[in-house]
Amino acid sequence: MPNVAVTLTPALTRLFPGCPRQLELEAATVRDLLNALDARWPGMRDRLSDSLPRIRPHVNIFVDGERSALETPLKAGAAVFIVTAITGG
């Protein structure tokens, strides 16, 4: 599977003690990527995607600068940024 570089928002990593902001993972799709994250930090997939299933509406996952969906394929060396929307009050 392709090896990709992942950058996680600190709003997420603070929920999972020991989780780094940046890491490399093997994943062929964004869905695979969330499964790989969940294998390392149980519960992380549910924070980022819901049961519909889809990426949560106020979470964005950018792959090489493009907003992605769960089925978006990943190429070797892709840069993946998982960020939160500007939301709240």
Next chain:
Amino acid sequence: MTKTLILLGTRKGAFILESDGTRRDWQLRGPYCDCWPMNHVIADPASGTIYAGGGNEWFGPAVWKSTDLGQSWTHSSEGLKYAEGEEPIKAVWSLAPSARGLYTGVQPAGLFLSRDDGQSWRQMEGLRNHPTRPKWTPGGAGLILHSLIPHPLEAKQIWVGISAVVVLHTADGGESWEMRNRGTRADFNPEDQRYPEFGQCVHCVVMAPGAPDRLYQQNHCGMYRSENAGKEWESIETGLPSSFGFPAAAHPRDRDTLFLVPLNGDIAGRYVPEAKAAVWRTRDAGKHWQALREGLPQKDVFFGVLRQAMATDRHDPAGVYFGTNSGEVYASADEGESWQRVAQHLPAIASVETLLID
């Protein structure tokens, strides 16, 4: 020495107020749970474990847990989900420990059970499969399962309150559910449809201590008591300044004593009547009501109190507590006779519960 804890769920995290048995001086701790909006923070009195249920706009619903009185927390939502294609769960709204495990009510309305202390959940599908489910409509806060009352002795009996739909009861552990709305009004319906089978806007249901068949209900349209486990409801609002309000809190030992915070009305601003704060108490199961005002602000008060934001403690005399949607907490150590403000400047308060540690 006895520790007395007030557990607060707020718009921006959980907080804890701590005092001793005298309940005169209080120390505030928090915010906890990473400042997630928390709809209900409770403690299991048997274990002392604190659970906080809510939902975050970014990261969805979860139940947070602390086994050291709030010093450290973990969170989980494993299994707290509906089937693929259904509307996803937005937030946890209610928590209740029981002999069977930790019951958890969510939005959109559904009921889950955790048998491993909040690590994972299984849906009690009988509620979602109720034949009236497609016709359930949400209240102002959404289609939320808020009131959640396990029978204290018979583990298979549970009552739930869902806005703006229904009180439901199961006697078989959640397989089948019976509606318990008879006698409660829906004043917002046309005149000939004021007592429908369901569609009433239940705001809060509590059980009288030591009397599982006696329930009290603050409804959008009236205040009620049932003597037969919710099969029939009788209005007890005569003597109250308003039929509208959200919370109700039962006395820890006296089945005839109940505390309310009526608000001025659903289209009148939803703050305390005449802009003067008062807790209303009955000592005779709703036949008579008394306003309790000593120590509460009596001028220019425009706060409200949400459905889960009032509680009592097990002390004798019992403590009574409420939190406002303006972030203040008021406490009484003498069953409501006198009050003091014990916290202010907090986020809007969604829930108030207590824990005593001997």
